[in-house]
Amino acid sequence: MTQKASKNRKSAKGLKSSSPCYGCASECCQYFAVYIDEPTDLDEYDAVKWYIYHRKVSVYIDKEEDWYVHIEVPCRELDRHGKCRSYEGRPMVCRNYKPTACERADIDVKNIAEFDSVQELDDFFKLNYRVIGTDLKRRRRKYRTA
Numbered sequence: 001m002t003q004k005a006s007k008n009r010k011s012a013k014g015l016k017s018s019s020p021c022y023g024c025a026s027e028c029c030q031y032f033a034v035y036i037d038e039p040t041d042l043d044e045y046d047a048v049k050w051y052i053y054h055r056k057v058s059v060y061i062d063k064e065e066d067w068y069v070h071i072e073v074p075c076r077e078l079d080r081h082g083k084c085r086s087y088e089g090r091p092m093v094c095r096n097y098k099p100t101a102c103e104r105a106d107i108d109v110k111n112i113a114e115f116d117s118v119q120e121l122d123d124f125f126k127l128n129y130r131v132i133g134t135d136l137k138r139r140r141r142k143y144r145t146a
């Protein structure tokens with residue numbers, strides 16, 4: 001629940017216009033993102049490439065420099081009106097998600113980098129890492145982007 005707004009702005013049925021979710025096509029239920037460790041050697045880098053080779057999968061580094069794999073698949077519990085079929089029993093990650101701080105509300109959130117292709121990942125790595133044996137070392141404390 002972080003990035004990539006849907007182009008479909010149809011509102012979930014039944015929401016009041018005063019709701020912070022009004023006009024949103026339940027964007028936070030259209031994907032999930034999982035934290036991953038920053039790659040520190042060539043094997044881990046290879047695993048990140050493997051994620052990105054899959055359709056509907058990307059990897060990004062958020063503004064806190066945390067790495068995530070992003071899978072663009074809607075939740076099975078989302079109905080065609082944009083409502084949760086399991087609202088009463090929804091998981092804690094959904095309950096704790098605040099519409100006042102979601103990706104739609106927090107429009108200033110900018111990720112440091114997003115990798116939709118292996119080429120983008122390779123370019124970023126050349127700029128920011130050097131290879132020592134099989135290990136990866138950051139060239140500088142802060143990431144650079146092209």
Ligand code: SF4
Pocket residue numbers: 028029075076077078079083084085086087090091094
């Ligand atoms: S369980 Fe419900 S609230 Fe949670 S992601 Fe799925 S549809 Fe959305």
Ligand code: SF4
Pocket residue numbers: 020021022024025026027028029097098099100102103104105
């Ligand atoms: S929490 Fe944010 S992304 Fe999720 S439905 Fe509400 S406004 Fe949309």
